[in-house]
Amino acid sequence: MKTDTLRARLLDAQLDLARRRERAVILLLTGHAVTHKGRLVNELNHWLENRHTEVHALGPSSEERERPYWWRFWRRVPDRGRIGIFIHGWYGDALFARAERRLSPGAFRDRLAEIRAFEAELAAEGVVLLKLWMDIDRPAQRRHLQALQADPARAWQLSATDWQRHLQHAAIGALGREMRDATAAEHAPWRRLAFRDPATQLQRVGALLRETLVAPPARPGGVPEGVTEGVPGEALPAPSIRRAEPRVAAPLSKASYAERLAEAQGRLAINAREMARRRIPVVLAFEGLDAAGKGGSIHRVTASLDARQYRVHRIAAPSDEELALPWAWRFWRRLPADGRIAIFDRSWYGRVLVERVEGLAPEAAWRRAYAEIREFERQLLAHGAVLGKLFLAISQEQQLRRFEARAATPHKRHKLTDEDWRNREHWEDYERAIDEMFARTQAPGAEWALIACDDKRRARLAVLEEVNRRLEMRLASPH
Amino acid sequence: MKTDTLRARLLDAQLDLARRRERAVILLLTGHAVTHKGRLVNELNHWLENRHTEVHALGPSSEERERPYWWRFWRRVPDRGRIGIFIHGWYGDALFARAERRLSPGAFRDRLAEIRAFEAELAAEGVVLLKLWMDIDRPAQRRHLQALQADPARAWQLSATDWQRHLQHAAIGALGREMRDATAAEHAPWRRLAFRDPATQLQRVGALLRETLVAPPARPGGVPEGVTEGVPGEALPAPSIRRAEPRVAAPLSKASYAERLAEAQGRLAINAREMARRRIPVVLAFEGLDAAGKGGSIHRVTASLDARQYRVHRIAAPSDEELALPWAWRFWRRLPADGRIAIFDRSWYGRVLVERVEGLAPEAAWRRAYAEIREFERQLLAHGAVLGKLFLAISQEQQLRRFEARAATPHKRHKLTDEDWRNREHWEDYERAIDEMFARTQAPGAEWALIACDDKRRARLAVLEEVNRRLEMRLASPH
Numbered sequence: 001m002k003t004d005t006l007r008a009r010l011l012d013a014q015l016d017l018a019r020r021r022e023r024a025v026i027l028l029l030t031g032h033a034v035t036h037k038g039r040l041v042n043e044l045n046h047w048l049e050n051r052h053t054e055v056h057a058l059g060p061s062s063e064e065r066e067r068p069y070w071w072r073f074w075r076r077v078p079d080r081g082r083i084g085i086f087i088h089g090w091y092g093d094a095l096f097a098r099a100e101r102r103l104s105p106g107a108f109r110d111r112l113a114e115i116r117a118f119e120a121e122l123a124a125e126g127v128v129l130l131k132l133w134m135d136i137d138r139p140a141q142r143r144h145l146q147a148l149q150a151d152p153a154r155a156w157q158l159s160a161t162d163w164q165r166h167l168q169h170a171a172i173g174a175l176g177r178e179m180r181d182a183t184a185a186e187h188a189p190w191r192r193l194a195f196r197d198p199a200t201q202l203q204r205v206g207a208l209l210r211e212t213l214v215a216p217p218a219r220p221g222g223v224p225e226g227v228t229e230g231v232p233g234e235a236l237p238a239p240s241i242r243r244a245e246p247r248v249a250a251p252l253s254k255a256s257y258a259e260r261l262a263e264a265q266g267r268l269a270i271n272a273r274e275m276a277r278r279r280i281p282v283v284l285a286f287e288g289l290d291a292a293g294k295g296g297s298i299h300r301v302t303a304s305l306d307a308r309q310y311r312v313h314r315i316a317a318p319s320d321e322e323l324a325l326p327w328a329w330r331f332w333r334r335l336p337a338d339g340r341i342a343i344f345d346r347s348w349y350g351r352v353l354v355e356r357v358e359g360l361a362p363e364a365a366w367r368r369a370y371a372e373i374r375e376f377e378r379q380l381l382a383h384g385a386v387l388g389k390l391f392l393a394i395s396q397e398q399q400l401r402r403f404e405a406r407a408a409t410p411h412k413r414h415k416l417t418d419e420d421w422r423n424r425e426h427w428e429d430y431e432r433a434i435d436e437m438f439a440r441t442q443a444p445g446a447e448w449a450l451i452a453c454d455d456k457r458r459a460r461l462a463v464l465e466e467v468n469r470r471l472e473m474r475l476a477s478p479h
Numbered sequence: 480m481k482t483d484t485l486r487a488r489l490l491d492a493q494l495d496l497a498r499r500r501e502r503a504v505i506l507l508l509t510g511h512a513v514t515h516k517g518r519l520v521n522e523l524n525h526w527l528e529n530r531h532t533e534v535h536a537l538g539p540s541s542e543e544r545e546r547p548y549w550w551r552f553w554r555r556v557p558d559r560g561r562i563g564i565f566i567h568g569w570y571g572d573a574l575f576a577r578a579e580r581r582l583s584p585g586a587f588r589d590r591l592a593e594i595r596a597f598e599a600e601l602a603a604e605g606v607v608l609l610k611l612w613m614d615i616d617r618p619a620q621r622r623h624l625q626a627l628q629a630d631p632a633r634a635w636q637l638s639a640t641d642w643q644r645h646l647q648h649a650a651i652g653a654l655g656r657e658m659r660d661a662t663a664a665e666h667a668p669w670r671r672l673a674f675r676d677p678a679t680q681l682q683r684v685g686a687l688l689r690e691t692l693v694a695p696p697a698r699p700g701g702v703p704e705g706v707t708e709g710v711p712g713e714a715l716p717a718p719s720i721r722r723a724e725p726r727v728a729a730p731l732s733k734a735s736y737a738e739r740l741a742e743a744q745g746r747l748a749i750n751a752r753e754m755a756r757r758r759i760p761v762v763l764a765f766e767g768l769d770a771a772g773k774g775g776s777i778h779r780v781t782a783s784l785d786a787r788q789y790r791v792h793r794i795a796a797p798s799d800e801e802l803a804l805p806w807a808w809r810f811w812r813r814l815p816a817d818g819r820i821a822i823f824d825r826s827w828y829g830r831v832l833v834e835r836v837e838g839l840a841p842e843a844a845w846r847r848a849y850a851e852i853r854e855f856e857r858q859l860l861a862h863g864a865v866l867g868k869l870f871l872a873i874s875q876e877q878q879l880r881r882f883e884a885r886a887a888t889p890h891k892r893h894k895l896t897d898e899d900w901r902n903r904e905h906w907e908d909y910e911r912a913i914d915e916m917f918a919r920t921q922a923p924g925a926e927w928a929l930i931a932c933d934d935k936r937r938a939r940l941a942v943l944e945e946v947n948r949r950l951e952m953r954l955a956s957p958h
Contacts (some may be wrong), residue, residue, distance in 0.1 A: 012890070038785065045786040046778070051793040051824055055786040062541040283714070299525070306517065307524040307534040308566070314530040320799045345530055411491070414498075460618075 003203060007047050010206050013213035016082065018052040019079035021324070023126045023217060027209055030091040031134030032172060033165035034144045037087055038157075041204045044209070054078060057087035066262035066385035067281075067338040071323070074332040080126060086413065090115055091131075091179060098175055101166050108175075110378045112182040117375040123187035124368055125326030130212045131188060132175055132205065136195040138169045139165050168439045187203060238442035239450035240391055241434045249458060251412075257457040261300065264464035271471040272341065276309055279339040280474060281385040284467065285347035288392030289421045289430070291402040292453040296346055297392060297463040304464075310341035315350060323330040325350060327369075328376060335380070348373055349389075370440040377446040386474045388467055389441075390449045396427060398454040482682060486526050489685050492692035497531040500560035500803070502605045502696060506688055509570040510613030511651060512644035513623045514674045516566055517636075521739065522681045523564070523688070533557060536566035537779065545816040546760075547862035549597060553811040558803040559605060569594055570658060572612075578647045579655055587654075591661040596854040602666035602677070603847055604805030609691045610667060612655055615674040617648045653749035703945040717921035718929035720872055720913045729935060736936040740779065747783035750950040751820065755788055758818040760864040761954060763946065764826035767871030769899045770881040771932040776871060777822055783943075789820035794829060806830060806844075807851060814859070827852055828868075831916050836908045849919040856925040865953045867946055868920075869928050870913065875906060877933040 016027065027044075029037050041055060056076050064072040070090075078084035088095075094111040097103040101444040103111070117420055138143070145166055148158050165172060180190045195201060252260075263311070274284055277439055284301070288294045302310060313334045328348065336342040351369040357360035361369075378388050394402075403424075406416040423430065438448050449466040453459035480488070496504065508516050520534060535555050545550040550570075567574075567895035573590040576582040580588070580655050596609055615623070624645055626635050644651060659669045670687055674680060731739075754761055763780070767773045781789060792813045801809040807827065815821040830848040834840040840848075859866050873881075882903075885895040902909065928945040932938035 015893070038787070041786045042784075046782050048775075048777070050781050050791045051774075057787040085786070090845070295528075295530075299529070303525050303527050305521075307520045307564070308517070308536040312529045348630060355601060411487075414494070 001207065003199075004204050006210065007213055010047055010210040010213070013210050014048055014052060015215055017083070018081045020044065021079075021259070023128050024078040024080050024325075025083045025085060025128045025209075025213060026078065026122070026130070027083065027205075027212075028086045028089040028091065028129070028131045029134060030088045031132070031176060032136045032141060032169065033162045034148070035134035035136050035140050036198055036201065037134055039198060039203055040205060041085055041087060043198070043203060046084065047206060052081060053083045053085065055085045055087070056089070063337065067335050068379045068385070070114070070379050071332055073118070073337055074329060077122065077127065077325055077329060079321075081324070086184060088117065095172065095175055096165075097180060099165075099171050108286060108374070109182070112179060115183050116185070116327065117371070119185065119188040121182065121328065121372050122326060123185075123367075124365070125328075126217075127326065128212055128215075128217075129188040130208060131183075131190045132208070133180060133192045134195060135188055135192050135250065138166070140195065141166055141169060143228070143244060183373075185394060191384070229422045236442045236444065236447065238438040239391075239448055241391075241450065242431050243395065244450060244452065249455065252457045252461075254454055257461070260461055261464070264461060264468060265300070265304040266300065267468050268464060268471070271475065272305050273470060274475055275386070275471060276306075276339045278475075281336045281342070281380075281383070282341040282388070282471065283336065283339050283380055284341070284388040284390070285344045285349065286390050286392065287349050287353065288349060288390075288453070289394050290400065290423055291399050291406070292392035292394040293456055293459055294345060294392055296389075296456070297453075298343055300460045300464060301343065301467055309339070310343060311336070312345055314345040327365075328372060331376065336385075348376065349437060349441075352440075353430065353433050354442050356433050369406070370437075372436065373441055374443055374446075377441070381445045384387060386470050388445050388449070388470045389446060390451055390463060390466055391410075391438075392451050392459065392463075393451045395455045396424075398425065480687065482678075482772050483918075484688065485682065485685050489526055489689040489692070491627045491690050492530060494533060496692055497560045497892070500558075502607050503557040503611070503804075504562045504607045504688075504691060505557065505565060505568075505601070506562065506684075506691075507565045507568040507572065507608070507610045508613060509567045510611070510655060510672075511615045511620060511648065512616050512641045513620050513627070514613035515677055515680065516613055518677060519680055519684060520564055520566060522677070524710040525682060526685060527907060530563045531560060532564065534564045534566070535568070542816065544577075546814050547858045547864070549593070549858050550814055551810055552597070552699065553808060556601065556606065556804055556808060558800075559805070569597065574651065574654055575644075576659060576720045578644075578650050587657075591658060593854070594662050594859070596850070597665070598662065598667040599852050600807065600847075600854070601805060602664075603844070605696075607691055607694075607696075609687060610662075610669045611687070612659060612669055613674060614671050617645070619674065620645055620648060638903070643745070647831045674931065676793040676828070697864065698728065701948070715921045715923065715926065717917040718870075718927055719917060720870075720929065721910050723872065723929060723931065728794070728934065730934065731936045731940075736940070739940055743940060744779070744946060745952070746947050747780065747943060750947060750954065751784050751788060753954055754820070754865070754950060755785075755818045759952075760815045760817050760859075760862070761820040761950070762815065762859055762864055763820070763867040763869070763872065764823045764828065765869050766826060766828050766832065767869075767932070768873050768878060769902055770878050771871035771873040772935055772938055773824060773871055775935070776869075776932075776939055777824055780822065780937045780946055783830050784820060789819070789821045789822060790815070791824055794825040795825060795928070806848075807855060810855070815864075817863075827855065827917060828920075831919075832912050835912050836905050849916075852920050853922055853925075856920070856922065862876065866925050867928070867949045868925060869930060869942060869945055870917075870943075871930050871938065873932045875903075878903065888909055 017023065029041065031037075045053060054076075060072050064075075073090050076084065076086075094103065094108060094115070098105075098108040123129060145158070145162060148154050152321055180192075184190045193201060193204060198260065232445040252414075265473075272282075286294050286298055298312060302312065317332075318327075318330055331348045332340060334344075337422055348369075351361060351373070352366050356363075356366040383450070403416055403420060438450070442448055449462075451462045496502065508520065510516075520536075524532060524534065533555075537798060543554075552569050555563065555565075573582065573587060573594070577584075577587040602608060624637070624641060627633050658673075663669045672680060672683060751761075765773050766775055767784050777791060781791065794809075797806075797809055810823075810827045813821060813823075827848075830840060830852070831845050835842075835845040856866055882895055885891045917929070921927055928937055928941075930941045930945070
């Protein structure tokens with residue numbers, strides 16, 4: 001194709017993407033040094049409508065270093081309708097850290113697995129990926145380096161790193177092959193481009209990007225290869241709301257409750273302070289049946305916390321900015337910085353509960369969410385966060401009593417909505433969804449606590465006990 | 480009022496705020512050390528529904544330090560329906576920096592003026608402010624400090640700073656008076672609270688917050704006292720679209736245009752690189768009449784830039800997240816970090832152009848926007864940014880020719896919308912709004928460039944010339 005024709009068609013395809021706002025596109029370039037990636041991105045950018053394009057090539061900020069590793073990439077995922085161009089992106093770190101032996105072979109392979117999961121999740125949510133490995137052979141790389149160095153007008157573009165990467169040419173080549181083999185997928189293909197000259201390179205990249213833009217979209221909501229909904233590797237025993245025995249315990253006197261509550265809150269205050277001191281982030285996810293007492297339980301937790309340390313995130317319908325991005329984005333954006341506590345009043349589990357039962361997400365979407373959630377939580381744990389997942393259960397009879405009490409109490413009436421009654425009609429569907437959720441997302445460090453809430457006092461103590469237990473386990477661990 | 484009654488009423492008032500989502504509330508606490516602000520905020524927070532509350536007490540992050548000073552506060556303004564509690568907020572910095580003589584008396588007064596402008600803007604946009612000065616006399620402060628130090632369970636709460644602030648008690652008291660006098664306003668009142676005991680303090684703050692919550696809202700869109708739309712202090716000559724003489728210049732040959740374009744773009748490339756090296760941020764606002772060639776001009780600018788350095792922000796309708804915040808928030812959130820370039824394709828001037836002419840904002844709202852915009856731009860300049868404001872004008876006849884050409888060209892037809900034809904009908908209203916905008920927002924360092932665009936080639940060269948001129952002025956300045 002002639003350059004002018006290609007350029008016009010590429011722009012057309014981009015404008016079509018922007019008009020439809022159905023998919024986002026990520027173009028990622030990585031590979032050897034001195035392959036003129038910077039120039040290429042600049043030229044390509046002139047071909048594109050830059051109001052719908054963003055280029056990312058920066059190192060992490062302090063806000064990024066204080067959050068799980070993938071936060072820095074999640075916050076840069078382009079909205080539907082936009083093209084995000086990443087220089088090195090999530091590959092540079094793995095590649096160069098491994099080449100410089102700052103990453104062990106095992107950690108390198110783990111990172112590649114994370115990349116696979118990240119890309120599969122993006123792809124399933126309508127982000128189209130094109131990944132380019134910029135190749136150059138060692139003698140040519142050397143010639144380009146020398147030519148750059150000899151040219152006073154361009155020598156500033158060179159850094160010591162470029163020479164270092166030239167010396168590591170063979171290692172980077174081998175790591176690149178391993179990386180591509182491990183992360184190539186139908187939804188995230190790799191293309192290798194041998195560097196010849198800038199004009200040819202631009203032409204080829206432009207053509208590949210255009211092909212990507214005009215390719216028919218993958219089946220919507222399809223489960224990309226490599227993503228399974230299966231239970232996690234280690235099959236841990238999980239709780240079950242259907243098999244739970246009704247715990248009959250003697251009611252707790254008000255005095256005895258007050259005493260135990262004060263003790264548990266005192267412990268929590270000390271534990272939380274220690275988390276802040278050791279800069280350990282905490283993420284607590286509260287799920288539960290309507291009227292089980294989520295709000296009240298969260299209040300008993302926050303009562304022990306310094307108001308400057310925590311934030312409660314109430315998860316309701318997504319905003320329109322959130323709807324333009326993969327579903328998990330709205331949870332990533334709310335992750336706490338190190339030493340802080342994020343409490344989710346309803347959470348990412350809405351994907352496999354209300355969205356499943358009410359048919360708000362297609363089956364394929366909520367099915368793959370199990371794997372996505374496991375990966376999300378693994379990321380939190382890998383960053384050193386403490387994760388607490390609490391499910392507050394209530395019997396059908398007790399729920400009815402509480403609904404009726406709410407309806408009869410003027411200042412509580414606003415808490416009871418038509419939705420509550422509607423959800424009650426789906427009781428068994430919810431129970432099925434809850435048990436499947438338990439089984440598929442039970443994982444080491446991310447175990448569920450199923451808390452029987454028919455007795456409010458015992459329930460609140462159990463919530464505090466669970467939170468304390470998780471914090472104390474973490475504080476007792478050497479790491 | 481009994482504590483329980485007060486607590487219930489406060490919560491009611493908060494829930495009402497959250498339900499209506501018409502206003503946000505900011506409670507700001509500052510004042511002397513050892514006035515138990517931390518404890519107070521915690522207790523107050525237990526009284527409130529913490530799903531609709533956020534507490535801010537942190538120092539600036541690296542992302543914040545790399546942007547204009549007020550960015551850190553703008554990003555923390557609560558959404559409508561929410562309460563934001565700030566410990567010291569935008570006062571702590573001014574107060575303690577002045578007490579420690581890191582801020583000159585003049586700089587302190589300037590900061591107070593900025594605070595007045597910030598609070599007036601918030602108030603006008605539906606953010607209700609309550610500011611508390613926590614007072615304590617010197618002997619009582621000393622007693623509290625000694626008691627804290629003697630108590631092993633609480634001694635960790637003390638820092639060297641607390642003792643230092645005790646020694647500066649008189650200075651902080653005097654500065655506090657000056658600060659309150661300078662920033663008290665009907666829409667942002669100060670309350671002084673002498674510390675007696677924690678229970679009384681909580682009761683009083685709870686009552687004040689409730690009063691604030693239930694007070695009838697100020698006139699919507701009213702211009703708060705102290706905000707004027709008047710022209711800036713130094714009356715600079717401003718351009719005028721109605722008085723502009725049609726510049727008749729000989730058409731530029733293609734060859735001559737290409738040569739001058741290449742020269743201007745080469746200069747821009749060098750200038751932009753120097754901005755990155757010196758970590759100077761650049762903000763370019765492009766406004767203009769339909770079909771004047773905004774897009775094409777921006778492309779000629781970005782063609783000289785490294786794609787990693789800039790981002791083009793196309794300003795269209797606000798998102799729902801943006802609608803829940805003061806109007807200027809969506810421009811603050813897009814400010815570039817140091818050394819980077821943000822190009823606005825349409826900008827904050829929409830407030831006094833399309834929103835005025837189409838009646839999308841009430842008159843009081845766009846009238847006060849002149850002062851708000853002047854302050855916004857002053858902030859950018861104070862941070863050391865370069866600001867370029869370019870208005871691309873076109874004659875009515877030339878616009879018609881371009882509309883007709885677009886309608887006749889298949890791949891340009893999408894650029895022509897009904898809105899374009901509608902805007903044409905308001906030609907004179909727009910001209911009036913544009914000239915008033917020029918006059919009221921012309922300021923040193925923030926001068927408008929009115930660019931005649933009937934001749935596309937000359938227009939593009941003029942745009943590049945203006946951008947180069949502004950960057951070179953900044954690079955030539957010693958600061």
